[in-house]
Amino acid sequence: MRVGVITFPGSLDDRDAQRAVRLAGAEPVALWHGSHDLEGVDALVLPGGFSYGDYLRCGSIASLSPIMAEVIDAARHGMPVLGICNGFQMLTEARLLEGGLIRNDHGNFICRDQVLTVETTATDWTGDFELGQQITIPLKNGEGGFIADDDTLNRLEDEGRVVFRYVGVNPNGSLRDIAGITNARGNVVGLMPHPEHAVEPGFGPDTPEAMRSGVDGLDFFTSVISRALARI
Template sequence: MSGGLGRIGVVTFPGSLDDRDARRAISLAGGEPVALWHRDKSLHDVDAVVLPGGFSYGDYLRCGAIARFSPVMETLIEQARAGMPVLGICNGFQVLCESHLLPGALTRNDHLHFLCRDQRMSVENVNTAWTRDYQPGQEITVPLKNGEGGYVADTRTLDALEAEGRVVFRYAGPNPNGSYRGIAGISNEAGNVVGLMPHPEHAVEALTGPTTDGLGFFTSVLKTLVVSS
């Protein structure tokens, strides 16, 4: 790590909503949050990056499709492929898929309504940079809020994700948005890049709840950075 705490950048795009929440979650976990601006190519010596939820560029054209071409993404894609931990939450997951750092795409919810609720999901893979503080099969509850949250991919890709253990989270109970095979989050082959639709940054304090289950994402990456330093 470049510093004692672990510097974790949070990118703000035009239309980002949850960037401040992500920075607070990082701080509560013991890390040093660093604000990153979408037009700045520099990652300012951070050790990991979070792409937050929201509606980058108003979700025009297609969710995440314009943000993928922001100057900051050029550097982020390069660093992610070199091993830097990157977490994409909701809109950030969409940006990761549009950037081809993760396979598949996110489409309109099958019920065609925006969804906002506390969501249960099971942790399927604890060997990623962002999940090492969880237990295999652990069920956690964090908020879910999206209109285009249905994860889709061709059968070959889905089979590969399953076979390689790259399905990181799966929805528990009824499928909330029609995601294929109930997938809530996935990783790249190396496990340093993770994307998911639910919002762990909104489940880090008992006061605002619904749980503190999301804090493990941020403590996990800090431990990952210590191990890899």
């Protein structure tokens, strides 16, 4: 399986996402924002960072990059797409996901290991988790507060499209503690925490077993591989 990771001007987690894809057992394919060629990949990752310096709104300029026309078309035809942090912001700006992300309610950039609850396993990126499982994923953002109007929030809840929820502390003021959502089809997922930073022992969050041993993020990438294999 080939998973494309798109680099935008200001991306800084693209190499980490490529490594996560490789550790999960797929082939990472580096894609450039200025291209219209997805190079035949089977899934896509929009990585974290500060695309275009976060000018205007985070992700707004990147959502208009040439390759996003192809991403939007591929997503609407069912290709799995994962947006991480800045990538989540791009997906909302491109209207592939509902709602939006605003400045953290405390006004500060935050970096911490964050506990999440898995609210659904019915997406291309969460099938290897268990419903209700609590996972620890690094979080780092300045504009991570998820917002939407009440009708949208209720629809996301009613349709089971809240994918992850913050546990213990809401780090950025996201409404209803929402950390990640999916589209109705379940192939497009966006979240603020960074699963690509929790895929290899020695480099992930601390666990009761050992320091830096957390690898809960790896299941995001194995999930999309498992789902693809199930379709063959």
